[in-house]
Amino acid sequence: MVDDILRTPGAVRDAERWTAHNYHPLPVVISSAEGAWLTDVDGRRYLDCLAGYSALNFGHRHPQLIAAAHAQLDRLTLTSRAFIHDQFADFCRELAELCGKDLVLPMNTGAEAVETGIKVARKWGYQVKGVSPGQANIVVAEGNFHGRTTTIVSFSTDEDARADFGPYTPGFTVVPYGDLAALTAAIDENTVAVLLEPIQGEQGVVVPPEGYLPGVRQVCTERDVLFIADEIQSGLGRTGATFACDHEGVVPDMYLLGKALGGGIVPVSAVAANTDVLGVLKPGQHGSTFGGNPLACAVAIEVVRLLATGEFQRRSAELGERLRAGLEGLVGKGLVGVRVRGLWAGLDIDPALMSGREACERLMERGVLAKDTHGSTIRLAPPLVITEEEIDQAVTALAEVLAG
Numbered sequence: 001m002v003d004d005i006l007r008t009p010g011a012v013r014d015a016e017r018w019t020a021h022n023y024h025p026l027p028v029v030i031s032s033a034e035g036a037w038l039t040d041v042d043g044r045r046y047l048d049c050l051a052g053y054s055a056l057n058f059g060h061r062h063p064q065l066i067a068a069a070h071a072q073l074d075r076l077t078l079t080s081r082a083f084i085h086d087q088f089a090d091f092c093r094e095l096a097e098l099c100g101k102d103l104v105l106p107m108n109t110g111a112e113a114v115e116t117g118i119k120v121a122r123k124w125g126y127q128v129k130g131v132s133p134g135q136a137n138i139v140v141a142e143g144n145f146h147g148r149t150t151t152i153v154s155f156s157t158d159e160d161a162r163a164d165f166g167p168y169t170p171g172f173t174v175v176p177y178g179d180l181a182a183l184t185a186a187i188d189e190n191t192v193a194v195l196l197e198p199i200q201g202e203q204g205v206v207v208p209p210e211g212y213l214p215g216v217r218q219v220c221t222e223r224d225v226l227f228i229a230d231e232i233q234s235g236l237g238r239t240g241a242t243f244a245c246d247h248e249g250v251v252p253d254m255y256l257l258g259k260a261l262g263g264g265i266v267p268v269s270a271v272a273a274n275t276d277v278l279g280v281l282k283p284g285q286h287g288s289t290f291g292g293n294p295l296a297c298a299v300a301i302e303v304v305r306l307l308a309t310g311e312f313q314r315r316s317a318e319l320g321e322r323l324r325a326g327l328e329g330l331v332g333k334g335l336v337g338v339r340v341r342g343l344w345a346g347l348d349i350d351p352a353l354m355s356g357r358e359a360c361e362r363l364m365e366r367g368v369l370a371k372d373t374h375g376s377t378i379r380l381a382p383p384l385v386i387t388e389e390e391i392d393q394a395v396t397a398l399a400e401v402l403a404g
């Protein structure tokens with residue numbers, strides 16, 4: 001095909017012309033997808049190694065999820081929480097059971113789940129723990145990524161995410177990630193929660209040292225502080241377990257979930273916790289017009305049922321070992337570091353070779369779509385329906401890119 005009849009360049013130009021430039025996407029324009037594969041407007045196919053930042057854990061258009069969405073579209077899409085609909089209780093119950101918690105509070109985006117977690121923790125602090133009015137603080141980690149609201153970026157350590165969005169919300173103490181002593185020292189009588197990603201995804205799939213999460217659990221219990229695990233990216237099968245916390249046998253007081261919960265179809269997020277925590281909210285104190293809507297619940301019920309079988313967690317664990325073996329073979333051949341948990345990998349490319357962005361552009365030319373995070377780090381998070389052969393294909397493409 002000659003360049004002037006390709007649709008991609010014009011489509012890229014149009015997208016840039018009509019939107020704020022808050023993203024720098026790869027110059028590819030997708031028009032359809034199935035499973036682990038994307039097709040662009042010119043008919044070229046790509047292996048999806050980002051999976052919508054883990055929102056597509058079950059692949060594009062998983063038949064069970066699409067069927068649930070279609071069926072629900074034909075019956076009822078929105079009621080608001082002013083009325084109860086017939087998908088609501090099943091969703092909340094099945095998700096609560098998956099989490100081993102009493103209650104679920106549904107929202108839409110991940111950032112909303114985080115905001116909800118912060119609000120609940122503060123209210124719990126004042127009403128249950130007995131913190132003096134206005135004094136609550138929450139301990140968070142350097143390198144965190146919890147979303148984009150003004151409160152959340154207030155405790156970001158990424159200048160791009162934070163700069164010029166002040167005045168910032170007070171009440172957060174930032175400590176180095178993975179440093180239990182620093183975290184323990186930061187807790188005082190006004191601390192209501194520790195908010196952490198059990199693995200820092202946006203930071204480049206950073207896995208904390210073994211023993212860190214159990215240590216956080218223990219200190220939170222001892223000091224009467226809620227442990228809030230932001231599993232929005234790490235949860236729901238991505239790491240080879242239902243939750244990343246499971247790898248260390250840790251049960252937080254609150255799970256924050258999102259992304260894959262909506263099956264890649266609708267935004268669905270949720271907070272799951274026990275009654276002593278989520279029970280602090282009373283009517284009128286928190287809410288969302290779209291949170292827990294019938295379409296969202298219908299899709300998310302099927303997501304929870306897919307996870308309840310354990311099949312996707314197993315796939316992720318098994319295929320993750322193949323991914324790990326392939327990627328570790330490239331250390332010293334263009335990679336300087338690799339971190340893998342299930343089907344989630346952070347790769348540090350030798351900065352002398354190329355940036356993460358350049359690597360992703362070259363991968364795209366070889367039919368693999370991935371995303372850089374910071375500098376020369378890229379993240380791979382393929383849909384959990386990816387096959388062994390497709391993993392090998394991605395690793396081979398990366399090897400070719402690194403070999404120049």
Ligand SMILES: Cc1ncc(COP(=O)(O)O)c(C=O)c1O
Nearest residue numbers: 109110111145146147230232233
């Ligand atoms: C760990 C974590 N928390 C929260 C969010 C925010 O989710 P959303 O973009 O749906 O608001 C993200 C998004 O990448 C995330 O990775």
